[in-house]
Amino acid sequence: MAENDKDPKQRIIVIGASTGGFEALNLILVGLKDALSATLIVCQHIDKSARLNYSMIFRELSGFHLHEVEDKQRIMPGNIYFAPPGYHLYVESDGYFGLSLDALVNWSRPSIDVLFESAARAYDRNVVGLLLTGANSDGVQGIREIKRLGGVTIAQDPLTALAPTMPKMAIETGCVDHIAKIQDVAALLVRLINREQISCIGAL
Amino acid sequence: MIISDDIEFDLLLEAIWRKYGYDFRNYARASLRRRMEAFLVKTSLASFSHLQYRMLRDPVFFERSLDEISVQTTEMFRDASFFAALRNEVLPILQTYPSLNIWHAGCSTGDEVYSLAIMLMEAGLYERSTIYATDINPVVLQTALEAVYPLVKIKEMTKAYQQAGGILPFSNYYTCKDDKARLNPEIKSNIVFSTHNLATDEAFIDAQLVICRNVLIYFDRDLQDRAVSLMTRSLSHRGFLCLGSKESTGFLKAKVHLDVFNKDAKIYRKL
Secondary structure (H helix, E strand, O other), X not given: OOHHHOOOOOOEEEEEEOOOHHHHHHHHHHHOOOOXXXXXXXXXXXXXXXXXXXXXXXXXXXXXXXXXXXOOOEXXXXXXXXXXXXOEEEEOOOOEEEEEOOOOEOOEOOOHHHHHHHHHHHHHHHEEEEEOOOOOOOOHHHHHHHHHOOOEEEEEOHHHOOOOHHHHHHHHOOOOOEEEOHHHXXXXXXXXXXXXXXXXXXXX | OOOHHHHHHHHHHHHHHHHHOOOOOOEOHHHHHHHHHHHHHHHOOOOHHHHHHHHHHOHXXXXXXXXXXXOOOOOOOOOHHHHHHHHHHHHHHHOOOOOEEEEEEOOOOXXXXXXXXXXXXXXXXXXXXXXXXXXXXXXXXXXXXXXXXEHHHHHHHHHHHHHOOOOOOHHHHEEEXXXXXXXXXXXXXXXXXXXXXXXXXXXXXOEEEXXXXXXXXXXXXXXXXXXXXXXXXXXXXXXXXXXOOOOOOOOOHHHHHEEEEEOOOOEEEEO
16 A cells, blocks of 8 residues: 555644744744644753743744643644653654653753654655754754655754754755745745645745 | 555564563554664664564563663652642542552652652651552562662752652651662552553552553553553542643543543542
């Protein structure tokens, strides 16, 4: 049986961010106001004891529903999901989230690689992976995996990143499709979301 | 196209089940697979098929690998707000019982069980309590029973104890020798450690309190339903069930037998 015979999967956008991530995310999310059917899944490095009020952090975002993921929550369009502090976040192929307290990956939990790799396996061509500002290498392996399984990969232009290491290392893998200045990321995502088959993108 | 890895992974789980009776087939797939892959790297085995071959023929190897496949995260007083709710809202109700059976399911190396024991001692309830602490993995139970910690970990425990509202010096609860700390024996006195598999074993107890935190996240929905239903059957009338802070019964069929006692602390009560 070919993978194509299955129900077509919704497209998901997975986003990894570390140092300076919330500021970058704010810029992007505000720019996505016209693409409210998107499904965004965010892994932002954060201290495990943090208690976040997302609607305070992202005040401009009246249209999206924000969630800190609960285990086995269903992935639905029009929502933004955040990895809970202290847990790894996984995307399962049946369209649900999973969490774990497994060992740190790249000194991080949640780890961007964990999210990206599971998303790539579960949603293959229907994944857009976006790696933002950060001072370590988490997410770089995940970008490779998304690319390998047919998804689209984006790195924030390191020159516009508070911490350039993470997107820079991703770009050095040669697996990044688009490099975008932070102020252009939202527009790029909107264009990708609005394509019927993101896996068929030609020159942008 | 179905990726060969997926087939090999399914066959590996089937082989483990048929050979050793450990049923990982309904574990949450993505996280289990990641742990298995890390184990492949560690053992320098080329594929899940190679791992399957080795496991089927080498029981000692399998027993050692169980440590890697099952998860061993446990912390003293993890989630201060949960322990505060337990202390302030649940224990006063349990106070009214002449004796208490408590089941701590998925206790791993025991940190949380000992946190519970300390809290019961401070509430004056420990003498009439029996805690049944279970885990799928016999190796971690042995570690739990020893209750010996490096000093650096005691530091973290002390901090967590204080954050959870502990008011005594935490040093009351351990003695130091060399660079190790040993928990006082009286903390262990009313704990029975035993293996129990939430995927395959049955109810064995009539308990007033069941604690199973951050275990269900490793199961898929079907297995979560089995486990929650099993734990609910193990509760006496109006008994308490405590889950992890990102777990809930909201997605499960078994929720009809429970009502929410404290939503944020994930404490439920049998109807």
